[in-house]
Amino acid sequence: MRIGIVVDSACDLPQDFIEQHNIVLLPITVRIGEAVLADHRDEQATLSFLHAHVAEHGAEAETIPFSVNQIRDLFLGKLVIDYDHVFCMTITKTRSPIHDNAMQASFAILNDYKPVRQAAGFNSPFALRVLDTQNLFAAQGVTAVEAVRLRESGASVQQIRERLELLAHNVHGYMITRDLYYMRARARHKGDRSVGLISAALGSALDIKPVLHGYRGETGPVAKIKGFDNAVQKLFDFVGQRVKGGLMTPTVCISYGGELADLQALPGYATLRETCQAHGVDVFEAVMSLTGMVNVGKGAVTIGFADEPHTFSG
Template identity: 30%
Template sequence: MAGVRLVTDSSCDLPQDVVDAHGITIVPLTIRFGDEELTDRVELSSEEFYRRMGTFDGLPETAAPSPGAFEEAFRKAGADGDAVICLTISSALSATMASAQNAARAVEGDLDVRVIDSKSITAGLGTQLTLAAEAAAGGADVDEVVSVIEAAIPRTHILGGLDTLENLRKGGRIGGAQAMLGTMLSVKPVVDISTGVVEEAGKVRTRKKQMLFLIDKLKEAGDVERLVVCDGEAPDAEEFADLVAEVVPRERFTRSTIGPVIGAHGGPRMIGITWLAAATS
């Protein structure tokens, strides 16, 4: 009986042990520092990325994988007759999904490939992948795994506290947070990416108030599942995790590092939370 294989891109920020445990294939984006181009997760770790960004005179840029890179991944994943599901970073924020769709057309007739827009980023995408992998491991067929993902997408919430809007502004991903630009030097912005685009969630004056704003949003969410506390090598990440733990016990959330793809656009010292809204019966 054919199984289901999962392919994604490197914006998922899943730890390598989780990737290996579920046999997930990651097609990496590339990160550019001026004329130097590095492959995410292969030539560039999160730690090295933030170190470089701190000394780089300019803003790093990202580039989507080529359709050829996705085609190669699809053919390897489906070589034994397994169906392939490719879950990508939000199509509103990257050309990655378009590359995956082009690759899927190239293998049409040879492989069963389903390309799905996660409408998410970082640990939100990672959570959807984990749910899909667990379903596949439990014997779900490709249509059933697709249904699991489609049910999770509208339940996925992502809120981020940024230290600056400069990266989003220059990278052109600022979306509905555009209105905050006039005061961006005097506020600590909070953005909501739950619909796959960047929207303004709030703006406060200090980092501590930013953290408390995020905590209030978590409290308002009520019962949540698969909570992940994220940061981009933020020096106050432990302080934020301590605040989260006052609302949700530590054993009920995990930690994740925001990798180079999202870090390039969100900037340094990001903090954030992702969760699934409780499923309704």
Template identity: 30%
Template sequence: MSGKIKIFADSTCDLPSNWIEEYDIGIVPLYVVFGENSLRDGVDITTTELYAKVEETGNLPKTAAPSPSDFIAAFSPAIEQGDDIIYISISSELSSSYQNAIIAAGELPPGRVSVVDSRNLSSGIGLLVMKAVHAAKEGSSVTQIVDLLNRSTNQVECEFVIDTLEYLYKGGRCSGMQNLIGSLLKIRPVIKVVNGSMTPAYKVRGKKEKALDQMLSNALENVNDMDNDLIIVVHSMAESEARFLQKALQEKTGAKQVIISTAGCVISSHCGPQTTGLMYMKKPN
């Protein structure tokens, strides 16, 4: 069918692959870079392969945004078949994906590509993508969907429990002494997305289960303010922890859907294995 609105995101949206296929969501992959090799997230390399390569080399990859030409190549087929495009990017505070998509949109026929800064990452983006998908299905216009997204970005709540400081340390995000002390004291940092950036929210000392309980408790304090359409639990090699959160959220929130998704290579390269995240949206003010 031509003449529809096609929703695009990038590979950091961490939505289940079956949803991406079912809802015909366009995905533009970011890159993970090992030395001279640039690999497309989820296309040329999987999260399991990423961790094996880090273990083998002792080095973390760098990450890179899609280029404007990558976006043009991704968007052009949809435009040629008559679709209008809404692309929802990873936060502009974390990547140049947003800026590069703006450049690409300027090279394509005027008015055909709308670019929205999610101000989020991982399945926090995914929540916004699904809002856009359902709005488009219900017949909303491009302008209406973009307005909805811009109003909704600050309603997303996004927290991660990081199991190890090693990846944050290797990525230059904490000092060696912090890494040593954190390991000795078994400190579990919790990362929250605030104003489009990753911010240490708090630290929990002890077992990971304690940090998961704290993250769950924080979410349940907002249960009356939750948009109960969808809650997403995302993980990187931590399926049992994700299932624990899913079960508790299903029992205590009344949400229509609580799904589990897996983190892609870009998110995993920054947070490391055994990371578990919880994302939901608050009701509109």
């Protein structure tokens, strides 16, 4: 059976991994003033757009996910021919309409695919499963990497579905941003009051950086640490301890809102890479999606891995 894997462009995975494993993207379009870019996870295009537009006006950006009709057209124009079963894994539905759009599109796709497949010479049925990853950015990548691994191992559709649904419930995402004022401006632009003026002002005045935790569709602060570099090092140290304790999949995904050389120079990063290598855990590092950067600001770090329930200690 030909199994397809679809993610949206907020899913932070390396560009070469996406291309090598034929992962299909649902692009999210970003508009900042007159500048418009459809995010196809081209790292150089993302960095160019970042330097030209995001730093000054990113908080006012508009992000436009693939519509129900665009998703339907992508499937009926290509995917129902190229594959027999597709897993479509989206950013958490609590933060984006992409999951709901994909669910609505799935009904039309399953109603309309037969003549398209028959015209291409396929008389067998087509099926798809829309999965809410219940997380954001780098943490989305953990489920997609596991889908690739399972597909390449010859796992059945049922085995893949059950495993991915289990993982979605157990992926932890952590994020540290550089600029709480940017986060507040972005939240206010979107009508999200989760980052208050007082906390943003206090955090910047004292250089306090919150560690945000994404888990099962909810995102919130789990620690406040003085200094960005210090906060990042504590986060990397904590993830290293979780790696030593044994993860549910041999995968850690990391993304950065800027050049990867800057990520690699952060304190604690080299040690985390060494810990992962020593414990047979693959590290996937990627430039953060343009969608992610306009929402959380440039220079942010996100990291995701599958693990039992735990409490952050840093």
